[in-house]
Amino acid sequence: MTKPQSPPRRLIGQGMMRVDGDGKVRGTTRYLNDLAYRGLLHGAVVRSPVPRGLLKGITPDPDYDWSGITFVTAADIPGINVVHMHDRTMPLLAELGGEIRYRGEPVGVVAARTPERAAAAAAHIRLDIEVLPPLLTLQEAVAVFKARPGAFDSMKDQSIVKGDLARGFAEADDVLEAEYWAGHQEQLYLENQGLIVFPQKDGSILVEGSIQCPYFPVHELNDPLQLPPEKIRVRQTPIGGAFGGKEDYPTMLTGYAALPALKSGRPVKITYERNEDILFTPKRHPVWVRYKTGFKKDGTLTAIECDFLLDGGAYLTLSDVVMFRGILHCALAYRCDNVTIRGRVARTNSMPCGAFRGFGAPQAIWGLESHLDAIAARLGKPPHLYRLQVHARPGDVTPTGQVLSGENGSTACLKLALQRADFARKLKRCSRGRLRRGQAKWYGIGLAFFGHGAAFTGDGEAKFKAKGRVELTRLADGRPGIDIRVSSTEMGQGVHTVFTQIAADALSLDPGRIRFPLADTGLTPNSGPTVASRTTMVVGNVVHRAALDLKRQIESFASRRHFKGAAVELRRSQLVAPGRPPLPFARVARDMLAELGGASGFFQFELPPETKWDQQAFVGDSYPGYSWSANIAEIEIDPLTCEIDVKRVTAVLDIGRVINPVTASGQVEGGLTQALGYALLEKIGTGRNGLYDAARLQTYIIPTARDIPEFDVQFVEYPYTFAPPGAKGLGELPMDGLAPAIANAVEAATGRRIRTLPITPEAIFAALHPAQGAPAS
């Protein structure tokens, strides 16, 4: 494939203002709940009050006034009662006579004129359930896994094998084994879940809502709704945050709203209040990971054996792919010839877990980066020198046999972070549980180093072939401009701005003439879901190439129509040909719109032809490219109370070409803050009744502005040259490594290693006083 000639870069690399910023800052952006419609019904989901049981009966209270109310159960599903997801096992609504598998599992949907009436009616549906004993948590599942592996219920197994593990352990001078745990994490987007389903006269449906992946409902509900993809049209409303939380779940919500909409013939809206959103939508998968590692006296890792177990909840949904990404990161960042990783997705009687920024990688990196520090300690090597010794770099072979190219800035990230944080010197000042002279608090510094596979796993991008268009059109002011037509959604991360920069540079046009309409599956080609840190890297390339395609069309039109066949170039909003006066773009574009009605550049993404991936064996090129990062956390712990104060975080990242350094740094600081919450604050347990114990913002504790440390964020650029402008993944990377960096700092400060997230003052206290405090789980 020949690489296109890049135009002179103007906007790429600059901190252009957010194109969607004005409306969001002024509050004029209209989110779903700002839109008023006439004749809406409001839906309320009827949920199972028990985590497991047989559904024997569903009876609307005969004494209740049901006039004007639409009630649907599984019996109203036109087709097969299943949401496709990845294994076609999850019913859209629990089936009469079938098994209820989690607390809150939808049994029916009530729709009424007001949300209050719907909620009241939902409370008048009587469920007859024969209660069965549940298995609620990952702790219980792991206990089964350890004691009776045969009885362990795994929804998906996958292994990665490299070299010969037995030989690796035979070569080792020492072996270290440990287990690491982390619980659920809630995405906590500002705008709760919500959407409206409008039934259409032709039997199709139109869906509007806060939907991260507009094409998912189009392709996941064909069986239950008996509607082909072209009869499910999804229009995105502005999204008030998603973080993965609006990836899989809106599909289910679309199903819940579609049933009463189809039955009543009226549009049905479902929006959740915060409580319902926290209690009954998917979260990050809890993890249990066990590492057993063999190493020589000189530190060489000879064997890595890893069991990686995620709590998938009651149904697989997309947990297989989360687990895949997890195991692909369990030993990615270090040199080792003999690796065996076994991934499993445990089935529990809880809400299915779903997508959340990082998608399995933070869980893997949490274990690996904690464990690597423990190995360094065993070897008596400082953690940074040990990482410099064994980290993966260009030319190394990953656990799946992929050779890392020269476009991996792993070493540069590590070195720059160590230097900027002055790590080596500060490491010597760490308290290790003893106050030095002049210290009132224990001080600790901790490092984590990691890579993140960018874009879909394996041959996902090759199969998917992301498509996009860049169109010449008339804008609202009547003058010509450009529409970017890709299904990537803006949810706060800045994609509208970044793609505007890419298109403006490719076309050599003023960004003010470029528009990025919200995704509408009726109009927008499928460039894929906005997930997997793939958008700027893969879809950015689609936009770039489609824009170049359009540019060529404009130039050849101008050549023909205005320049008598001379070679013409679109440069800085003008069409120029040697020896002739230039013509403004607007003039040529107007002629083009008048004569041709418009023009459209198109591109379809492909991976390099030499990419190889064996999905069965998990061998080959597991990702098109890798981003890298080193995080360093500096903390203080008050010996008086065990309260933890993160003072400073240094993050150096290789995300390939940085399109917009301001929005990129913003992403990093936001992601690090989310990771800080995961590390220290965000804790949610499950009661015996199967309900989460933290159902409100009062009890689910996320960081406030006061909890945020000082950040030092730096980029080193090793662009992905195959796909200009050469970005790699950014979105998830900042979520990946701060938790283990903090755990490592806690160890340096207190002399105790905490192996369960979040690391609360209670957990540190328990670690320091094993007799008094039972270890917090």
Place this chain on the structure above:
Amino acid sequence: MKITETIDIRFPKTLAEALRLQAGEKTRGQLLAGGTDLMVQWASGAPTPERATSIWNLPELDAIEIFDDFIEVGAGVTHAFLRDAAPIHRHLPALVAAAATIGAAQIQARGTLGGNAANASPAGDTAPALLVSGGSVLLASRSGTRTVPLDRFWTAYRRIDAQPDEIIVAFRLPRKGSARERFRKIGTRRAQAISKVMAASRIRIVKGRVTSAAIALGSIAPTPVRLSAVESLLVGQKLTPALIDEAEQLAQATVQPIDDIRSSADYRRWASGRLVRDALENL
């Protein structure tokens, strides 16, 4: 859940008018000060009252007066006002420090001292500071006024010694004089945080010996509590490291906290002693 019922909110202009509204058993409404507790309770499904009486901005409740021995803080005084009222800082530093930890700026601007006390949450941050002052609560009703010592005011979990027709008018809080005060809160995070444990203390030392000691904790029992055993241990003694160790351990042996969503009983018990140590080491 949304607030869908209509609540008839009355806005009396004077305390007398408010007391009149509160007197009738049938027509009495729920008192609404800053609303920062009530609005949350109503929105999260607590039964909403038919009526409420706003006492926000009632002039009789809004003043802080400095007398020779004590300070009278109106029940309607906000945490922000307390936080910024420089003249009382040296007289009631623990209370001021407590007020400054409540929620964040927005809640401090609206939440009142009377509301914090009347809401009677074990995690109410001002309660331990009020307790160690040794002061009292001034209550008014149509039939007159009465005074309740603060250490008898919180009678049980979320219960106070006040009748439904009574309004807290003010808190009469002895100035600390030569004593030292300290307040420290261990919250769930650094702002907008509910306390896991918090402690206030007022300790006077004359010629190296403790002459009086008041230490109170919150969030470790159904009500805010004074640590009277620790207080008696200290009085008359020299504050040696050994005595501080003993006080810490006695505090830990005395309290009987519980596990809940915010913390563990073990941690709370340990931290109770640690906060006592903190108070004694920072005199």
